[in-house]
Amino acid sequence: MRYARTAILRGSIAAAADELNVAASAVSVAIDQAEEAFGITLVTRARAKGISPTSAGRVILRRMEDLLDRYDAMLSDGAEMRTSLSGVLKIGYYAPIAPAFLPKIVKAMMTENPGLSLALEECDNARAQEGLLGGSFDVILFVSDAPVPQIVVERLIHAPTYCLCSAGHAFAGRTSVTLSELADEPLILLDRPVAKSHYLDLLESSGKPVSVVATVNSTEMVRALVGAGLGCSMLNMRPAPDLTYAGDGTVCLPINDSAGGLALSLGHVPGPRRRVVQAFAEACHAFFETPEGQALIVDG
Incomplete structure (x- = not known):
């Protein structure tokens, strides 16, 4: 063998x-x-x-x-x-703010198991699932809105869609906004698979025309443009700091008339799992049950 x-x-x-x-x-x-x-x-x-x-x-x-x-x-x-755990754990992830939580999840595993190494690949939802089924990944983190049937899905956390505005915006002093109010603003959309269509569907449900001033395929660039005051945006998970790379402040607000959201899930193939995959799955579930994990979502 x-x-x-x-x-x-x-x-x-x-x-x-x-x-x-x-x-x-x-x-x-x-x-x-x-x-x-x-x-x-x-x-x-x-x-x-x-x-x-x-x-x-x-x-x-x-x-x-x-x-x-x-x-x-x-x-x-x-x-x-x-x-002990050893070998290479290959993780594919479609989670724009994975750097905010993935290092914390794997830190204890790596510290306690010197023989363990990681191979991480950021990809889109389709690539993550294809890579898992093709053997490129041992486990994936992805948005499980329509998973491939051959994949076993374990939901980690439901992330409601929220409004992101700059610290100087009129919304910043509010406790929440409505979809109708958000539709009146110049909008910056995250142009990633699943996410963009989800946000557009929510905005269209307001019944108002929307003005998209920029589409961006990077979450941090979305935050930077919003922080600079160029418009508002919609996201689902948030990093710990409110400041952008440029040092501008941002504010996260619940959208109080929207039940929309996306689920971050683990995916693996059916059958026996390597011990390291099982340990990683348990660490993910444990992290998202903590206050630190729950702080990554904006729940009204």
């Missing part, structure tokens, strides 16, 4: 042989033996192009990794070694 796993991950029998310090024929035989044992084709082979996993091969790869993790833990000496 180690030989077959390494070959699949490297996409090459020769590269796997170099890494494992064995003959290429040994890796090739191992793949043949694995395919015979499972009764399915795990990889397709092409001359000069290496190998690539079949759809069944990707499923078996995850199960092999889980088995090898458990096997390594069983062989470790002492209770501390048996419970």
